[in-house]
Amino acid sequence: MACKKDHSAIQDIMADLPLDQGGKGRHKCAACAYEKGFEAGKELEEIINLSEIFDSLEESQAKNQxxxxxxxxxAQRYLDGVQAYYDNR
Ligand SMILES: [Zn+2]
Incomplete structure (x- = not known):
């Protein structure tokens, strides 16, 4: 299955991420991983299983991701989520 979400708002950020063609996250949608990072950060999640999270993501061969x-x-977006947690207290 391929990701069909609209990730157009974060294309500049996706363009700057490192390439990963054969790693553990092969072909998983990096834009969706970015969103998951924010969700985890703003909850200050401490037990994070990236393997499980990536398994839940669709693949993507689209655009800058x-x-x-x-x-x-x-990881990049997790920090933004943590910052949002403290900003919203
Ligand atoms: Zn996606």
Missing amino acids: RHKSPHSAF
Whole structure:
């Protein structure tokens, strides 16, 4: 299954992520991983299983998230989520 979400708002961010063509997150949608990172960060989630999270994601061969590292996407956005947690207290 391929991701059909509209990730047009974050294409500049996706363009800057490192390439990951053969790693553990192979072909998983890095843009969806980015969103998951924010969700985890704003809940201050401490037990995070990236393997399970990536298994739940659709694959993507589309746009700037194509072949980009979902690990990098998740980690980058996790920090934004943590910041949002503290900003919203
Ligand atoms: Zn996606």
